[in-house]
Amino acid sequence: MKRRDFLAAGALSAVPLACRRKPEFPFPGELVGPDLPLGHWLRGGDFPEPERFAPVSTLVVGGGVAGLSAAWRLAGGGLDDFQVLELEREPGGTSRSDRNHVSAFPWAAHYLPVPDRGNHAVLRLLKECGVLEGFDAKGDPVFAEEATVRAPEERLFAFGQWWEGLYLRAGASAEDERQYHAFFHEVDRWAMFRDAKGRPAFSIPRSRCSDAPEAVALDGQSFAAWLDQRGFSSPRLRWLLDYACRDDYGSRLDTTSAWAGLFYFAARKQGPGEDSRPLLTWPEGNGFLVNHLRRACGDRLHCGVMATAIREEKDGLLVTAWDNLNQRRVGWKAKHVIFAGPQHVAKHVVEGLAGARPAAARIRNAPWLVANLTLRARPKESTFPLAWDNVLRDSEALGYVAATHQSLRDHGPSVWTWYRPFAGPDCDAERVRLRTLDWPACARLVMEDLRPAHPDLEGLVARLDVMRWGHAMVRPAPGLLWDPAFLALSRPFGRIHFAHTELSGLALFEEAQDHGLRAAEEVLAASGRRDESWR
Numbered sequence: 001m002k003r004r005d006f007l008a009a010g011a012l013s014a015v016p017l018a019c020r021r022k023p024e025f026p027f028p029g030e031l032v033g034p035d036l037p038l039g040h041w042l043r044g045g046d047f048p049e050p051e052r053f054a055p056v057s058t059l060v061v062g063g064g065v066a067g068l069s070a071a072w073r074l075a076g077g078g079l080d081d082f083q084v085l086e087l088e089r090e091p092g093g094t095s096r097s098d099r100n101h102v103s104a105f106p107w108a109a110h111y112l113p114v115p116d117r118g119n120h121a122v123l124r125l126l127k128e129c130g131v132l133e134g135f136d137a138k139g140d141p142v143f144a145e146e147a148t149v150r151a152p153e154e155r156l157f158a159f160g161q162w163w164e165g166l167y168l169r170a171g172a173s174a175e176d177e178r179q180y181h182a183f184f185h186e187v188d189r190w191a192m193f194r195d196a197k198g199r200p201a202f203s204i205p206r207s208r209c210s211d212a213p214e215a216v217a218l219d220g221q222s223f224a225a226w227l228d229q230r231g232f233s234s235p236r237l238r239w240l241l242d243y244a245c246r247d248d249y250g251s252r253l254d255t256t257s258a259w260a261g262l263f264y265f266a267a268r269k270q271g272p273g274e275d276s277r278p279l280l281t282w283p284e285g286n287g288f289l290v291n292h293l294r295r296a297c298g299d300r301l302h303c304g305v306m307a308t309a310i311r312e313e314k315d316g317l318l319v320t321a322w323d324n325l326n327q328r329r330v331g332w333k334a335k336h337v338i339f340a341g342p343q344h345v346a347k348h349v350v351e352g353l354a355g356a357r358p359a360a361a362r363i364r365n366a367p368w369l370v371a372n373l374t375l376r377a378r379p380k381e382s383t384f385p386l387a388w389d390n391v392l393r394d395s396e397a398l399g400y401v402a403a404t405h406q407s408l409r410d411h412g413p414s415v416w417t418w419y420r421p422f423a424g425p426d427c428d429a430e431r432v433r434l435r436t437l438d439w440p441a442c443a444r445l446v447m448e449d450l451r452p453a454h455p456d457l458e459g460l461v462a463r464l465d466v467m468r469w470g471h472a473m474v475r476p477a478p479g480l481l482w483d484p485a486f487l488a489l490s491r492p493f494g495r496i497h498f499a500h501t502e503l504s505g506l507a508l509f510e511e512a513q514d515h516g517l518r519a520a521e522e523v524l525a526a527s528g529r530r531d532e533s534w535r
């Protein structure tokens with residue numbers, strides 16, 4: 001071989017090597033559901049009618065917690081002739097979960113506050129799940145120890161180290177402490193409030209809350225404005241309250257109703273001066289409850305099926321759907337439909353609904369990013385040890401929960417579920433921002449967020465998977481929650497009944513369940529099956 005040919009050959013062989021870039025991360029992963037393209041296809045798709053409409057008494061559209069709770073109640077009321085349609089491959093909505101060789105883990109909602117004795121629906125469900133063990137001498141429920149969050153429950157990363165709890169007391173001034181106690185004195189005052197009918201100002205679910213004028217008036221201003229009026233300016237206190245809004249609502253102090261801000265604390269109080277109610281959790285989070293609810297459906301649950309049109313005829317409701325798994329059109333003719341999806345979807349599906357309910361346009365849903373990190377081993381800890389909930393103070397994210405915490409596995413492999421709400425003022429702009437993030441960009445967000453607290457984390461990650469929730473949580477914006485037109489959205493539209501957590505303006509498991517039971521009991525009553533309410 002001539003020298004020039006040898007050099008040319010060497011140069012050519014070097015091209016592929018030069019073009020190969022070292023992967024940014026030493027671990028694999030992927031973007032997993034929900035199916036964003038399929039959901040958006042609904043807006044402009046042309047869906048011919050199927051050749052046949054199968055008869056059914058009740059069709060439940062949506063297999064999230066509200067839809068599954070409706071099915072659970074229908075079955076409990078003796079109405080077995082129902083079917084449930086769910087767009088995704090798995091039911092549960094933001095309470096869905098998954099499992100790998102290390103542990104089960106949540107994909108979003110991961111806990112349930114211990115219900116009080118008056119929350120009959122949740123207590124019934126927990127009893128069926130084997131979690132409710134009985135009642136104590138005072139009549140308060142007693143729960144299985146393995147379901148109650150074990151210590152340490154929470155820790156906060158600030159000033160280069162971990163601290164116990166979420167309120168940073170280290171370095172707090174006398175004024176910080178005064179404002180902290182003054183705020184929770186105000187929470188106690190609202191926790192004690194009862195109207196002329198004996199109803200509390202704040203309770204879970206909110207259908208038990210008072211509509212007394214002094215309570216409703218709180219909804220007319222933002223939580224930030226309410227705090228300003230009372231001189232609550234402590235940065236430490238404001239951080240804690242802002243964290244609460246991001247955690248439960250995907251919003252900030254200035255975009256959260258003062259009623260919702262106080263609800264977060266007062267509705268969970270055991271009593272004046274007492275701590276918030278303990279939390280129940282499982283490795284898979286609220287997927288534990290979803291797995292029980294779906295059993296009520298049996299083979300009547302159809303995943304990968306999207307309702308595309310619902311119209312009312314003289315003798316029933318015609319429902320057209322697209323079976324994405326089998327790539328075919330399907331249809332049902334139902335006496336009743338429970339639409340257990342969000343209102344921004346309902347307006348595209350239910351004929352005549354969009355113009356009839358303009359208040360639905362006020363609903364805003366915050367997008368979220370959730371990542372599950374499978375770890376070969378735990379990072380080194382030099383200060384307060386790993387807790388169930390681990391929060392970084394100087395972060396736009398909410399930190400992470402450890403799926404193996406309840407399993408008493410404090411060493412070795414684990415799965416951490418990391419949460420990031422996109423809490424900017426414009427939900428639509430935040431959603432666009434979320435959609436532009438591919439897997440490397442998402443992984444970069446996660447690792448850059450956790451690196452200050454865990455410098456050695458990257459070498460311990462075996463896999464990092466990401467889920468983008470475009471419409472994760474309804475925002476309880478000022479003036480929304482007690483608007484009569486908003487409250488009217490839960491009323492039936494002909495023979496179509498509605499059930500979804502956004503109808504409460506609060507993205508909580510108990511709210512989704514409550515609306516599912518209400519809609520199911522409306523159907524049972526219309527079908528001549530009247531029995532004692534489960535709510």
